[in-house]
Amino acid sequence: MRKFLGSRLNALRDGVLGSAREAEAFEEGYPTLSFPQDVPGAGSLCPRCLTLLSHVITRFGDGSGCEGDELPHSFSIPASTPACPICKKTRILFDGARAHVSFEESLRRNATEQWKLTWRLSTVEAKTYPQYALPYGCVSVLMTATHRGGYGWGIGGFKIFPDCSKPGEDAGEHGGDGAVRPKRSPGDYPIISSLDPSTDASTSASPQLDFTSTAGSGSLSLVTSWGQECAAKHTQCNHIFGGEGIGTPAKPWFPDRLIRLSTTPDIKSVPVGQEVQLSARIVEKSDLQDFSPDHTGKELQYFSLSHCWGPPPDPSAPLGGRVKDVLTKDKLSAWKKDIDVDDLPLTFQDAIRVCIMLHVDHIWIDSLCIIQDSLEDWQTQSAVMADIYKFAWLNIAALSALSDDEGFINNSRDPKVEFGFRARYSQILGANAAKRNSKGQTCVLLDGQATLVWNAAADLPGASSGNAPLYQRAWVYQERNLARRTLGFTKQGISWACDGFERSEYPGEGSLVEAARLRQTLQSVVDTAYKLVSIKSTASPEQAAIEQQTQIRQLRERFDWRWHSTITAYTLCGLTKQTDKLIALSAVAREYGTSGLTMQKRYLAGMWDIGLLFQMAWITVEGKTTPKRKAVGEEGYMAPSWSWASIEGPVQPRLMFPKPGLIALADLLAADVVLQTEFKYGPVKAGWVRLRGRLNRVKTIGSRGRSLYLTDQTTGEDLWFCSDTVEGRDTSLWRRNIQKVVWVPLIVSHDRTVLSCNCLVLTEVDGCSAGDQFIRPGEKVYRRLGTGNFGRIPSKLREDALLLELGTYPQNDEDAGRLIKGFRRNEENMEEFVLI
Structure with missing residues (x-):
């Protein structure tokens, strides 16, 4: 079959499978089962996608043996939006990926006829999805777009899950019209909470949890569990670098200004999802009425925000036309008494809403905490930007929002992550559920539910760290590299990253934000310093000297590689004011310069x-x-x-x-x-x-x-x-x-x-x-x-x-x-x- 696929690729390279001859050749290459007409729940999948699905299922229906196999889906991705949900999704992914900044202009403009689309198949072990507790895995289909010139990349895909019913359990139930409908199970209608690897599928789908919003009680309950686990178990996440010596923690610190939030009832006792009366104001560290004199020596829990300001409405106006949205000298005294939250951009309102729901009463937002018409204040605050983000308990990242006016919370999200159809494969493909695959094994996928779950990490725009609008902004580079914990919001879900783990609402896709690589490098400095002390006390002088040189050389190589990747990634980001180029990286540079990596x-x-x-x-x-x-x-x-x-x-x-x-x-x-x-x-x-x-x-x-x-x-x-x-x-x-x-x-x-x-x-x-x-x-x-x-x-x-x-x-x-x-x-x- 592999040899036949290669010849078929050459035979069909030059056009869309539209003619009768091409269609006949396609069917010959992929013999399929008959497709019943008007199958309930089948949606409007095109014959090509149904053909490929049936080929996948009948050949690899037990979820094994398909590693590395490729099936050509199309040699041209049509410019018009197709009705087939798989083709439609593929077109969105293709257009989004091709528009990414990392691709050359010639590839962005190239006609779609120059590209071919392939399904790449691989198995997913059951241990990847422990909440399903299956003795077999699922089939993963990765959509790959390849240009005739040889360039190619994965743009997304979906996973085909088998039946989740327990052995001996009735697999279906009869409806009033006499049709057999699938019995609900953890694999049927999978809601986001049940797909989180850290939760139990049988108990997580609580009906009172709200998943229609990315800041609903269901999603934020996951954030709470992640935060509690991190605080209790991740000692490295509590470590803040920058002490007087390598390995010594930095003294407690917090910014000169913060936004203090208060609610009625009290913010600390508000149940998740409850409506509250909110007030906000600026508090300053220097004001004894806001902070007691001894508070500067204690840790203060606050959140920070990473966001895209977006294009100013009038670049020639004072402060770029943002007078209403930013802190100025004239506003400081009034905002110290009260900030009208309803008058703030939607992204800031969303960040405050997250703080309230997570019971945190302080947040730092750059344009609200730095006086924008004071060069002196801007220089003072930008010089301590490293401290602002590394001392924050959590950094909220508005990954998908292109401007502050967009906001980052999606209040009309479909709580189901699957798409397509929910009928049994055997019903859709007109097959006997007991049919065996090419290896003689029972086709469990035919017997299972036809639930297709998309690869959320490739859902564009802004669903992954690589293509998120936020991470194309140069000022945010230091924020993502200094934060101890990051909570990222996309249009479809939330993700978490810290030194201890990465989590997401999506099944098996990992987090859509990354842990701070700089922090990992700094931790290696601390580990190496401890090794050198240990070697000096236990080894002979000659051995200690050799080992010390080895460790120092490794540190230098690690620094060399990390700084190399820092400059490469940073210069790909955009700046509104090019004169900010050095100051926007200064926080990261300061961490390197004081860590011992640069040898002073x-x-x-x-x-x-x-x-x-x-x-x-x-x-x-x-x-x-x-x-x-x-x-x-x-x-x-x-x-x-x-x-x-x-x-x-x-x-x-x-x-x-x-x-x-x-x-x-x-x-x-x-x-x-x-x-x-x-x-x-x-x-x-x-x-x-x-x-x-x-x-x-x-x-x-x-x-x-x-x-x-x-x-x-x-x-x-x-x-x-x-x-x-x-x-x-x-x-x-x-x-x-x-x-x-x-x-x-x-x-x-x-x-x-x-x-x-x-x-x-x-x-x-x-x-x-x-x-x-x-x-x-x-x-x-x-x-x-x-x-x-x-x-x-x-x-x-x-x-x-x-x-x-x-x-x-x-x-x-x-x-x-x-x-x-x-x-x-x-x-x-x-x-x-x-x-x-």
Whole structure:
């Protein structure tokens, strides 16, 4: 059958299965049972989906043996919305996934005819769904979209569950019309609470619980149980990093301002779901009437909120037209007495509602707790953003809301998570329930209920951490990485994540929010510190020294990898004000800088002075559309050109620590930045590095297709050029100023069998524009334009004049690793210069 499927894929590749001939071929490939007409509950599934379902069930009806099998559903996803619920859902998932920011523009615009859709089948063990307590699992169908060019991804799917009736129990009951209808069981009409792995299906479906809202009593009862379990069992979730020494907890702390909530009756005694009279006001830590003097030394339980502000109604208006919604100097005194909750954006009202239902009386919301028309207050509060989110007991994440006006609570949710039909498979497919599959096993799925449960994690928009609108916002990156616990709201459900576990209302899909990876890395620092103390006290001095170096190296590698992934993910996020680029990441940077991971090194405009030379080799793949970077003193300046923070596009950073096979071709002599404030992880006014390297002149610039290359003036050899911004792609401007352009060899390395060199491409600028505080008289000053690279396989090394100019290599060796190991760099014609 596998061989036949492959030939069928080729035969049907070029069109929709619409003609009689194609339909006949499809039926031939997937022999099916007869389909009764007008089956009660069958809905409007199309013949193709019914055919594939019958094939799945009759062949893999016992829930085994289908690992890795693929069935072609369609070679074209129709543009019009189909009536079939499976096809309709697939179209929604396909459109949402293709629109995701991670896909190239060419793939987003590509015609649907260029894609094919496949069902990929796998089994799900019964232990994955312990609440069903079945001796067999279910069949999982993953929808996979694949482009003709080879790109593909999973866009969603569904699960086919067998009968949940106990052995010997009557499987059905007769209705008044004489038809046999399925008997209700945990697998029939599955409501959200019974699908939670931590609850008992037989008792969780309490009729008094409300599941029509994502903030209903049913959903919030799950949050309460998750929170209670976390507080009681997860010691790591109670740990707050940032004490005076590695491993020591931080002292109790809470923000300078909070919103205090009070209700009638008292918030602590309000039953879930009960209507209350609510009042809210701002309280300040400095006000003795709001907090007793000794309260600053005690823990105060409060929630925080992560949300998308959304587009302002009038960008030219004061505060972006948000005067009604945000805290200002004029409003502070009035809001300290009372805040009209009904006048707040719906997202804020929803967050307050969640606090009330979870019996929490303090919440921190950025635009309501930071004075928006005070630069001084904004700088003070943004400098402690790390503390605000890491000390919060829980962070509420409005994952799907595109703006504050949308809100994040869905009050009209269908409490059932299944879709499609609820009749027996045997009735829908016109088969005998005792039919056996291809292995001779009884087809239990035919005997079971036809309940299809969608993969909620792929339900777009905003149902997973990867595509949620909230997580495409740069300011939220630090919030999701510092929070101890996160409660995420999508349009269809809620999810929980903490250091101890991840939970969701959906069956077997895990949480739609992730635990803070930064916290996990910081915990590894604490664990390593304890190991070093233990080793020092138990091992010999020689063994202790070796083990200490091993542990430190592992810590550095862990930091290197984590910071690498931090910059990659952060620069994919969007910022309304690009000048916030460094301050929006400052909380995360501060955690790294005070954790011991960086070995107490300095933070320099988004980079670290440890391994700074290697970090400067970062690249961007969107330079052709990235705006020109701002120079020192210009409005909108973000960072010096050698920092990734100087441009507005996504970047791919380089490794920080030298590794075997990675050799520096230049020397870093000094580096410094001029800060805007005293906060060393905040924005900068200027920055510079002094380097010693080889300044090679460029003869010309050219293009091959969409790629650019430079020609070295001395050797006449070419190197590929990757521009940081549109400035580097203006070849006409280049040709007029080619005498100012140089390329500097930075790193030589090998990747398996290839020798390669990474370079910086620079243009000379007037030193006065950088300020005279760090430029020596007559010193050469440059600004970065982009990066360059070139390379050869070892056998072609002698043919590459550029590689030979870098230094000397061992003779008669064609192994890249040994060539690099024996490499000695060329020290001739190296000179000092400044990069700003």
